[in-house]
Amino acid sequence: MTEFRDLRYVRVEVEDLDAATHFSADVFGLQPADRDGARAMFRSDERNYALCCSSAGDGEAVALTVGSLAALEDVRARLEGEGIAVSDLDKDQAVARQVKAGIAASAPNGVAVEIVWRPMTSGWRYHGPRDAGICSFQSVSMACADIAANERFWTGALGLRIADWAGDAVFLALDDAHHRIALYPSSKDGLLGATWAVEDKNFVMGGWYALKARQAPIVAGPGRQPTSGAMFVTTRAPFGLLMSYVCEMEEGPELAERGPRQFADAAASHCAWGSPTDQAEFLGERT
Amino acid sequence: MIELNDVVYCRLGTTDLAGAEWYATNILGLEVSDRRRGAVYFKSDSRAHTLCYFEGDPEDQATAFELGRKEDLHAAGAALEALGHRVHYGSRAECEQRFVREFIRFNDPTGNTIEFVVRPEATGQRYHGTRDAGITGFSHVGLCTTDAERDELFWTTVCNARVSDRIGDAPLMRLGTIHHSIALFPFHKAGIQHINHQVGGTDDIQRSFNFVQDNQVNVTFGPGRHPTSSAEFLYFTGPEGMTFEYSTGVREIHDEPLWRDRQFHFAPKGFCHWGAAPRIAAFEDGSI
Numbered sequence: 001m002t003e004f005r006d007l008r009y010v011r012v013e014v015e016d017l018d019a020a021t022h023f024s025a026d027v028f029g030l031q032p033a034d035r036d037g038a039r040a041m042f043r044s045d046e047r048n049y050a051l052c053c054s055s056a057g058d059g060e061a062v063a064l065t066v067g068s069l070a071a072l073e074d075v076r077a078r079l080e081g082e083g084i085a086v087s088d089l090d091k092d093q094a095v096a097r098q099v100k101a102g103i104a105a106s107a108p109n110g111v112a113v114e115i116v117w118r119p120m121t122s123g124w125r126y127h128g129p130r131d132a133g134i135c136s137f138q139s140v141s142m143a144c145a146d147i148a149a150n151e152r153f154w155t156g157a158l159g160l161r162i163a164d165w166a167g168d169a170v171f172l173a174l175d176d177a178h179h180r181i182a183l184y185p186s187s188k189d190g191l192l193g194a195t196w197a198v199e200d201k202n203f204v205m206g207g208w209y210a211l212k213a214r215q216a217p218i219v220a221g222p223g224r225q226p227t228s229g230a231m232f233v234t235t236r237a238p239f240g241l242l243m244s245y246v247c248e249m250e251e252g253p254e255l256a257e258r259g260p261r262q263f264a265d266a267a268a269s270h271c272a273w274g275s276p277t278d279q280a281e282f283l284g285e286r287t
Numbered sequence: 288m289i290e291l292n293d294v295v296y297c298r299l300g301t302t303d304l305a306g307a308e309w310y311a312t313n314i315l316g317l318e319v320s321d322r323r324r325g326a327v328y329f330k331s332d333s334r335a336h337t338l339c340y341f342e343g344d345p346e347d348q349a350t351a352f353e354l355g356r357k358e359d360l361h362a363a364g365a366a367l368e369a370l371g372h373r374v375h376y377g378s379r380a381e382c383e384q385r386f387v388r389e390f391i392r393f394n395d396p397t398g399n400t401i402e403f404v405v406r407p408e409a410t411g412q413r414y415h416g417t418r419d420a421g422i423t424g425f426s427h428v429g430l431c432t433t434d435a436e437r438d439e440l441f442w443t444t445v446c447n448a449r450v451s452d453r454i455g456d457a458p459l460m461r462l463g464t465i466h467h468s469i470a471l472f473p474f475h476k477a478g479i480q481h482i483n484h485q486v487g488g489t490d491d492i493q494r495s496f497n498f499v500q501d502n503q504v505n506v507t508f509g510p511g512r513h514p515t516s517s518a519e520f521l522y523f524t525g526p527e528g529m530t531f532e533y534s535t536g537v538r539e540i541h542d543e544p545l546w547r548d549r550q551f552h553f554a555p556k557g558f559c560h561w562g563a564a565p566r567i568a569a570f571e572d573g574s575i
Contacts (some may be wrong), residue, residue, distance in 0.1 A: 201489060202561060205510060209562030222493060222510070231489075273490065274497035 003071075007180040008063040008119050009097075010140050010194045011052040011112075014040075014239040020053040023237050027214045029132025029207075030196075033122075039096065044128075044196050048098055048120035050137035051194065053239065058096070060191045061104070061112040062140045062181070064158075064174065065119055072103060075115050075158070079105050082157040089114065105157075108149040109142055109189040113158070132210070133203030138195040138246055139179055143186035143281060150183050161256060164227040167265025167284050171227055178228035178250040184281035192281060193234065193242030200247050201231055207245040208233040219279050220244075223271035227263055234279075242279070289363040289446045291352040294428055294468045295407045296336055296385070297482055298351070299529065300343030307340040307526040314504055315484070315531055316420030320410075323384065331484050332424030335386045335408035338482070345527035348479045349392070350428050351402040352462075357389050360405050364391045370445065377402075396441050397433045398477035418498075421491030422484050426537070427467055429481040429530075431474035431569060438471050451540060452515040455553025459515055466516040466538040472569040480569045481522065481530040488535050492519050495533055499523050508570065511563035515551055522567060530567055 014020040017040045024030045030042035033049050038056035041049035066072050079086045089102040100118030107113050128134055144150040147168045154160045160172040163179045171179035184192055198204060208222050211233070219242055221233035230249035234242050263269035266284040267277070277283065301307040308327045311317045317329035320336050325343075328336035354360050364374045377390040388406035395401050416422055432438040435456040442448040448460035451467055459467035472480045486492060496510050499521075507530060508522035518534040525531045540546045551557035555564040565571060 202512065205512065206561040213562065224490065224493070273493040274501070275493075276497070 003067070004115075004174045005065040005067050007137065007140060007174065008047065008065045008116055009050050009052055009061075009137075010063075010191065010241075011054055011058070011061040012191060012237075012239055012241050013057070013060060014053040014055055016238075017053060017055055019238050023216070023239075024051060024053065024243075025129050027211065027216050028196075028235070028237070028243055029128040029130050029134055029210075031126050031128050034098075041098075043122065043126050044134050045126050045136040046121050047137060048122045050196075052097075056096075058093075059112050060110070061114050062142075062191070063097070063099075063102075063114040063116050063119070066115055066117055069101065069117060072101065072115060072117050076103050078159070079103075079157045082153075084153070084157055089116075107142070107153050108146055109144045111142060111189075111191055130210070132207060132245070133198040133200070134245075135197045135199055138177070138197040138249065139182060140194050141182040141184060141192040141242070141281075143188045143190055143192040144183050145186060145189045147183060147185040154181060154183065162260040163255060164261045164263060166227055166263040166269035169270075169281070173255065176251050176253060176255070178230070178255055186281050191241060193244060195230075195232065195244040195246045197249070198245045198247050204231045204233050204245050204247050211235045220277040220282055221271065221275050223273045223275040224248075226269055226272045227261075288444075289354070289366060289403070290359065291354060291403070291446050291448070291462050293353050293462055294425070295334065295351045295353045295404060296338060296425070297428060297479060298339045298341065298347075298349040298385075298402075299479070299527070300345050300347035301340050301526055302342075302345060303526065304340055304342050310526050311338065311340065312417040314499060314502060315525065316416040316418045316422055317484075318414055318416055321386075326384070328386075330410070330414050331422050332414050333409055333412070334425075335410050337425035339385075340526075346478065347400075349400040349402050350430065350479060351385070351387075351390070351404050351407070353407055354403050354405050357405050360389055360391060360403060363403055366445065367391075367393050394477075395430070396437050397431060399430050399479070420495055420533070421487040422533075423487055424485050425483070426465065426485045426534070427469060427483045428479055429470045429472050429483075429569070431476060431478045431480045432471040433473075433475065433477070435471055435473050442469065442471070449543075449546075450548045451546065452549045452551060454515065454551045454557045457553065458548075461540060464539045464541055466518075466540060474569045479529065481532050481567075483532040483534055485537065486533045486535050489519055492521050492533055492535055496521050507567045508565040509559070509563050511559035511561050513558065514556075514560045515549070522565070 033041040042051040098120040099116040102116035163171040172181040216235040230246040234244040270282040320330040321328040326341040329338040375392040386408040387404040390404040462468040505524040518537040520534040
């Protein structure tokens with residue numbers, strides 16, 4: 001099975017680049033990076049960008065990195081073998097995404113999954129507009145009207161490993177981290193959220209107060225995921241994406257060894273602290 | 288110098304003993320360890336009791352500290368009398384009410400009732416709370432002071448307390464290695480300002496934050512983290528308006544000669560590292 005090097009970026013569609021920039025940078029603490037008339041990029045680590053806010057109409061996407069062209073072809077063959085249409089990123093698309101080459105396929109929930117080779121790394125370290133303690137881009141979550149089809153897509157053709165289930169929500173690993181992709185049963189299809197790792201709990205809790213002080217909505221948390229062990233607090237960007245600070249997510253080769261666990265289809269499987277939330281995806285069927 | 292080992296219990300008067308017991312067990316998570324006519328005793332660790340609610344005036348409150356031996360207690364009584372304090376020597380019945388071998392009672396310069404005790408009872412039974420609050424033990428008290436400088440001198444020169452840090456004029460003082468066992472907060476009258484229990488970790492603080500809110504208990508400060516002691520905390524309101532605190536991760540001071548007390552702001556940033564703002568009277572009326 002092809003090894004993916006990392007979860008690379010998430011692209012969201014926005015109407016107002018200035019509003020998106022204000023929230024992503026001034027409120028959340030990502031570093032504004034490259035920007036043109038249609039796209040604004042934001043950095044959180046050595047990636048040249050981890051979040052792309054686009055008004056160019058190029059759709060929602062999440063990207064995984066491969067280490068070679070051969071690996072790219074390998075993933076293409078597997079996707080096509082499952083009957084999934086694959087397109088090449090043309091030159092303009094590759095330039096816009098800041099990658100050497102890539103392919104794209106649509107997940108059942110309509111989000112483009114882009115497999116990229118040689119995404120740009122910055123020689124300059126991340127320095128956020130405020131001291132939010134952000135360390136790195138951590139994970140992406142998806143809303144799925146057909147959870148089974150999406151689980152099949154990610155685990156079959158793409159070969160991600162199931163870390164845990166909470167009800168039918170499924171956490172998918174591609175490296176030593178507990179998960180990089182999370183799929184939630186939902187009434188909607190599309191991107192649900194993205195999370196950024198912060199140094200420690202001081203920045204989860206400090207982030208909570210900082211978000212509230214900036215009138216950002218708190219959608220979930222502060223809490224702890226019983227599945228991944230991650231402490232989190234979640235806000236919602238004006239462009240709809242749930243954005244979280246997380247820390248202490250389980251990590252290590254022993255997680256693959258342990259194998260996936262089934263957690264109850266209940267809110268307690270999404271927060272061990274009992275923090276209140278109205279976000280349907282985190283409530284489960286049982287209370 | 289009066290050598291205090293530790294803070295050992297608080298006694299709180301209440302006009303609603305049943306209500307106080309309900310709160311102490313179901314919200315705070317303590318365990319009823321004994322009952323006497325008009326009084327209920329609670330344990331929070333292996334000690335026989337660390338809190339007593341009794342039928343009486345809610346302003347009738349006492350905080351007790353442990354001394355080593357009865358000779359020390361008698362010397363302390365004499366020293367306090369020499370300084371002009373009226374010292375009451377506890378009767379046998381009063382000692383039995385407190386599960387101690389001997390004690391004296393006096394008022395500190397602000398007028399807080401203080402008891403010095405010897406041989407407070409320990410038990411072989413560990414604490415098992417009514418709810419899983421994760422409590423590991425009673426740890427410190429905040430006392431009100433009408434003159435912080437005067438009272439700091441009392442605790443540090445007549446007794447053996449050492450100032451670990453100050454928030455404005457409020458000294459946080461240690462008796463052993465724990466960053467503070469007693470703290471003084473400027474206020475217009477005497478009284479216990481807050482009672483602290485330690486819990487096992489971050490998860491206990493955060494779960495209790497949601498638990499007490501779900502039970503309509505007023506959270507007055509936190510969850511937060513003190514820049515002084517580095518402890519994570521939650522403050523909430525109990526019977527008769529008493530402030531209770533859970534905290535975890537309090538700093539210990541082991542190199543006694545090298546520690547330098549630090550001055551922090553009497554402002555939210557002096558109280559919380561994360562950005563929480565207190566809604567507690569004695570944390571808001573600062574002078575610096």
